[in-house]
Amino acid sequence: MPVGRGTVLIGGGTGFIGTHLCKLLQSKNYDVKIISRMPGAKHMTWHDLEKYGIPSGTQAVVNLAGQNVLDPMKRWTAGFKQNVWNSRIRTTMSLTEAIINTRERPKAYVTISGVGIYKPSTSVEYSEDHQQEEFDFFSKLCIAWENSAKLPENVLDCRQVTIRSGVVLGKNGGMIKQLYIPFYLGVGGPIGNGEQYLPWIHIDDISRLILFAIETDGLKGKLNGVAPQVITNKEFTNSFASALWRPAVIPLPKSIVNFIFSEERAKMITEGQKVIPKRTQAVGFNYVFPDINSACEELVQS
Ligand SMILES: NC(=O)c1ccc[n+]([C@@H]2O[C@H](COP(=O)([O-])OP(=O)(O)OC[C@H]3O[C@@H](n4cnc5c(N)ncnc54)[C@H](OP(=O)(O)O)[C@@H]3O)[C@@H](O)[C@H]2O)c1
Numbered sequence: 001m002p003v004g005r006g007t008v009l010i011g012g013g014t015g016f017i018g019t020h021l022c023k024l025l026q027s028k029n030y031d032v033k034i035i036s037r038m039p040g041a042k043h044m045t046w047h048d049l050e051k052y053g054i055p056s057g058t059q060a061v062v063n064l065a066g067q068n069v070l071d072p073m074k075r076w077t078a079g080f081k082q083n084v085w086n087s088r089i090r091t092t093m094s095l096t097e098a099i100i101n102t103r104e105r106p107k108a109y110v111t112i113s114g115v116g117i118y119k120p121s122t123s124v125e126y127s128e129d130h131q132q133e134e135f136d137f138f139s140k141l142c143i144a145w146e147n148s149a150k151l152p153e154n155v156l157d158c159r160q161v162t163i164r165s166g167v168v169l170g171k172n173g174g175m176i177k178q179l180y181i182p183f184y185l186g187v188g189g190p191i192g193n194g195e196q197y198l199p200w201i202h203i204d205d206i207s208r209l210i211l212f213a214i215e216t217d218g219l220k221g222k223l224n225g226v227a228p229q230v231i232t233n234k235e236f237t238n239s240f241a242s243a244l245w246r247p248a249v250i251p252l253p254k255s256i257v258n259f260i261f262s263e264e265r266a267k268m269i270t271e272g273q274k275v276i277p278k279r280t281q282a283v284g285f286n287y288v289f290p291d292i293n294s295a296c297e298e299l300v301q302s
Helices: 016-027 046-052 078-101 136-148 173-185 203-215 233-243 254-261 261-268 280-284 292-300
Strands: 008-009 031-036 043-045 057-065 108-114 159-165 166-170 200-202 221-225
Touching: 008 016, 008 078, 016 031, 016 166, 016 203, 031 046, 031 173, 046 057, 046 078, 057 078, 057 136, 057 203, 078 108, 078 136, 108 136, 136 173, 159 166, 166 173, 166 203, 166 292, 173 233, 200 203, 203 221, 221 280, 233 280, 254 261
Parallel strands: 008 031, 008 057, 031 043, 057 108, 108 159, 159 221, 166 200
Antiparallel strands: none
16 A cells, blocks of 8 residues: 655755655645755754754655765865765655654655665676675765664664665756756767766656665665666767767777766766666556656756
8 A cells, every 4th residue: 555645855855866756745735845955944953953853744765865975076185075965864864863863754755865885897787686785986875875774673663775876867956957958959979988877867766766666665785777778888879869860970088987976976977787676667667757768858858
């Protein structure tokens, strides 16, 4: 039985995915309450959460808070890395603690993590069953992020689901927002040789997957939030450029990407993982945009 309509509390609900998710939830008659660093109508702050706990009537809690890692205006310093870390781990820990301490438990707790938990490779195929190991900053971050969402075993009345999201493709944010103008001007192209995998998901599907996790009774654990069609960066480039009727022949050299983002962070785009949504499909989630061409056609519609 699906969870009845009620309040969904969303940490970081003001962001790219959060805004889209809020609209979807409201269209399904859920009431949405956002936790933000900024107070406002329908918002509570992280401080409010610490002080007052989970609002009464909350049916589900979602955390989408996180400092934008690929902000080209921010240098990859120790201070910025700390921000990237704390904005995910501390917010998730605050929500986990608030759920543990509330008397009126939400039915579902959905958090996000990244495909950076899987080691970039050109040969290994990663499903949710893959044993995680720490090998760099992002894998450590994802493991700590997922661990901070774990509820103790004696909390039996709240299901916890973690979605390991690929790159989210949507008109109003994320990667497409950064690529739209260069591709529109015909100066877009693959990153490096373009052979690296690009685990991706359309914004409608990641929002629907979060809703699915909220509403599917008995569902808990890890889900790969990626589309079933595995593609490389070059395949994405060709699909997006064709949808815009533009050429995409000018590659962006890896050295420039390393220079802009610094090598450790640049790996997020210069390397990739072959990730398949094995469990996500096994539990019955259906995609609206399972292939990159249909996704790109939608992305270029005004
Ligand atoms: N977009 C993607 O392609 C993608 C892929 C994989 C995983 N994810 C993860 O999914 C989550 C949501 O992604 P998104 O693209 O929607 O993110 P986003 O738009 O960049 O940001 C989400 C929200 O996080 C909050 N935030 C930003 N910096 C923060 C900080 N230093 N401390 C606390 N909160 C902070 C902001 O809310 P307030 O300003 O209201 O506080 C912001 O609206 C993130 O954790 C991201 O890492 C995203």
